[in-house]
């Protein structure tokens with residue numbers, strides 16, 4: 001393939017409800033949509049997942065824009081690409097900036113799937129017909145509200161619930177949920193809100209049959225996580241700490257985690273995500289697909305990735321209606337009894353809804 005035109009659209013999507021973590025609140029999502037046109041007339045779509053502020057990782061909407069415009073698009077434009085895996089090598093001289101890289105690499109994978117007349121899932125080597133999904137619940141003003149929300153999600157069929165924790169909003173919250181919902185498949189995500197000084201509290205969490213504790217310690221750490229994992233029974237799941245295959249290899253070698261959350265944007269694209277999946281499979285480390293409050297294009301990429309065999313735990317890819325009044329794809333992503341059907345049609349299996357996209361677009365830039 002040869003990309004001869006790339007259109008970037010900056011869009012802003014209102015959210016049904018704010019999403020609060022230990023760092024702050026997101027109440028609308030801004031993102032860049034990448035529409036990449038190949039010389040043969042095929043169009044592929046990608047989406048950036050970085051937030052407006054750098055609280056989850058160092059990338060932001062503006063840094064992804066800068067990287068795409070000044071480095072990544074110039075590398076790919078008019079270059080002959082045989083397979084999407086080559087994009088990872090072409091981008092290798094550029095350090096990190098994983099979310100920027102992943103957004104356009106996703107569009108290349110979409111074009112490749114269409115060219116080879118496969119679904120994106122098949123192009124990646126995924127065979128699952130449907131995927132099991134859970135839901136992530138942000139910090140709520142009260143435990144009663146949190147439990148009410150969780151019950152609503154269970155009624156909708158979601159297979160597991162992840163709740164956010166932070167110092168002062170942890171053990172009591174877990175205790176209260178367990179008192180009412182003793183059998184709920186439950187996990188917690190701390191987004192690096194703790195240190196090894198909090199080991200007592202983290203050990204107490206062992207009493208609540210949690211599936212895992214996600215990223216309790218620093219976002220760039222694997223050493224302290226290894227120490228902690230030796231002192232608690234609940235498996236640690238790494239999120240922020242894993243930005244590449246090499247990070248995953250080192251964390252597994254050190255025993256820093258029992259589970260890895262794979263996010264396409266955090267690791268720089270689908271090719272790297274697949275490599276981490278394969279490594280975890282070889283090493284018996286369960287994986288699941290994390291979420292970044294994606295709009296429809298990002299959600300479609302997550303679904304395709306999750307169709308790979310070793311995504312054995314329910315991911316965070318909820319249905320479109322969980323966050324959005326109106327998603328940017330048709331049909332929207334539907335969750336039924338906790339499952340999403342993996343589209344079997346060619347490409348990502350969802351069409352961009354141009355009427356909605358046009359309504360949400362703040363500005364557009366074209367590169368050719």
Ligand SMILES: O=C(O)CCC(=O)C1=CC=C[C@@H](O)[C@@H]1C(=O)O
Pocket residue numbers: 021056136189191239290291292293294316317318
């Ligand atoms: O996309 C989703 O529904 C998952 C949302 C979610 O839990 C997260 C999104 C972005 C940053 C974090 O707060 C958190 C995570 O760390 O996994």
Ligand SMILES: [Mg+2]
Pocket residue numbers: 189191214215239240
């Ligand atoms: Mg997380």
